[in-house]
Amino acid sequence: MMAPLRHALHRPGWGRANRWGLLALPLATIAALAASSDRVQLYFWEKGLRHPTSGVAAQWVNFRDQYSDSNGDHQRLVRVRLDAVRPATTPWLSTSPLQLPPGSKAVAVTLSLQADSKLPLSVCSLAIRDADGNRYDYLSSFGEQPTSPCVPPDTRGPDAAMGEFGGGSDPDDPPRPAQWTVSPVIVVPAGVTPTEVDLWWEMPDYVSLAISG
Amino acid sequence: MSEVRHNSGYLRRAGTAGLILAALAAGRVVTGAFQADDSISAPFLRAGSVGKPVSLRYADVTAGHVDGSRCVSVGTSVLRTPGVFVVVPLTIVAKGKPANLRYAALQDRQGRTFLATGSRSPFAPGTSQPGLARYASVVVEVPPDAVAGAHLRIALDGLDQRRDDMADIDLGLTAAQAAGWAGSATGVSVPDAADQPPTIRTGRACEDQT
Numbered sequence: 001m002m003a004p005l006r007h008a009l010h011r012p013g014w015g016r017a018n019r020w021g022l023l024a025l026p027l028a029t030i031a032a033l034a035a036s037s038d039r040v041q042l043y044f045w046e047k048g049l050r051h052p053t054s055g056v057a058a059q060w061v062n063f064r065d066q067y068s069d070s071n072g073d074h075q076r077l078v079r080v081r082l083d084a085v086r087p088a089t090t091p092w093l094s095t096s097p098l099q100l101p102p103g104s105k106a107v108a109v110t111l112s113l114q115a116d117s118k119l120p121l122s123v124c125s126l127a128i129r130d131a132d133g134n135r136y137d138y139l140s141s142f143g144e145q146p147t148s149p150c151v152p153p154d155t156r157g158p159d160a161a162m163g164e165f166g167g168g169s170d171p172d173d174p175p176r177p178a179q180w181t182v183s184p185v186i187v188v189p190a191g192v193t194p195t196e197v198d199l200w201w202e203m204p205d206y207v208s209l210a211i212s213g
Numbered sequence: 214m215s216e217v218r219h220n221s222g223y224l225r226r227a228g229t230a231g232l233i234l235a236a237l238a239a240g241r242v243v244t245g246a247f248q249a250d251d252s253i254s255a256p257f258l259r260a261g262s263v264g265k266p267v268s269l270r271y272a273d274v275t276a277g278h279v280d281g282s283r284c285v286s287v288g289t290s291v292l293r294t295p296g297v298f299v300v301v302p303l304t305i306v307a308k309g310k311p312a313n314l315r316y317a318a319l320q321d322r323q324g325r326t327f328l329a330t331g332s333r334s335p336f337a338p339g340t341s342q343p344g345l346a347r348y349a350s351v352v353v354e355v356p357p358d359a360v361a362g363a364h365l366r367i368a369l370d371g372l373d374q375r376r377d378d379m380a381d382i383d384l385g386l387t388a389a390q391a392a393g394w395a396g397s398a399t400g401v402s403v404p405d406a407a408d409q410p411p412t413i414r415t416g417r418a419c420e421d422q423t
Contacts, residue, residue, distance in 0.1 A: 135311070136342055137340070139340055187408075188342070
């Protein structure tokens with residue numbers, strides 16, 4: 001492979017006349033790919049759950065990612081434990097029976113979380129997956145449940161600071177406890193067996209918790 | 214002698230540069246003339262008809278019995294038009310992960326596109342969970358001459374439909390239906406999007422609706 005190239009570079013003729021262009025070609029290709037690589041980041045990497053922090057049920061998992069608000073960039077450090085995944089007949093924090101869509105069932109996901117009470121956490125997403133990788137999200141509209149599946153509805157903690165547009169902490173709000181438990185309910189097709197619970201604040205980072213048994 | 218060779222070298226290089234520029238210009242003309250840019254970024258149309266599921270990358274979409282009138286009731290609002298409202302019930306079943314379809318439009322035979330957006334032509338199906346049917350309606354306000362032969366187009370992203378699946382459903386509508394709807398005295402009652410199949414509601418007379 002190298003010998004014909006070396007020969008072309010050293011013999012008089014087209015290869016020699018264009019040797020610098022030929023040598024620059026791979027660099028130009030790499031530069032062109034690098035110049036458009038932000039699209040991979042914007043349109044692919046950040047649009048899906050790509051980077052898991054994995055754990056199993058009944059064990060604490062340390063999750064760390066980053067977020068930005070009007071005060072700058074910050075670390076988000078949360079400890080999460082999957083306590084149970086059980087069939088449900090009522091929505092989270094309600095005693096009214098669920099109106100299930102045809103061919104569906106409801107599953108309650110009980111999670112315990114630990115985090116600094118000053119950390120904004122309420123804007124999060126929760127989902128369960130089946131063995132085929134299908135993802136079923138927590139939808140607060142189902143059964144009129146609390147908007148956020150990962151904080152106590154009465155002590156949500158602060159929102160991310162948005163400068164003059166709001167956010168931050170309200171001094172009148174009671175602080176979020178250092179540890180709390182949530183049990184949001186997710187609707188899935190009747191034949192689905194949940195195998196994994198996913199929790200995330202901003203893609204692509206997420207907590208992936210395997211459901212044992 | 215050497216000056217002649219020197220000049221011919223310059224001429225040859227200038228000629229090469231000219232040929233490269235001409236090739237680039239010709240390529241631009243060809244792509245512009247044949248609208249290659251549009252076809253490269255065009256959505257992938259998946260043809261279908263009323264009552265048959267259209268399989269898209271992110272969901273199966275089925276259009277039901279199409280109705281129309283010069284007035285519709287949507288939620289608590291009653292809408293009237295000098296044209297017609299075309300109402301298409303949809304059944305949406307997401308694939309793999311939840312989907313919230315945000316693009317719906319009617320395209321007529323003349324190539325005109327009428328978007329289902331805003332309060333007068335609403336389309337808000339909400340999020341569909343994979344494997345579970347979501348029932349919603351598309352309402353589009355159009356002039357009567359846009360009805361015959363119109364196709365319904367459905368896609369995932371409300372702002373950017375490039376290089377992704379788009380349902381293209383022939384609604385099988387005729388000019389006679391358009392004329393009937395334009396002169397209809399009975400309105401169409403549009404059910405809210407839900408996880409349960411909608412119950413049939415008889416539309417009330419347009420004049421009775423307040």
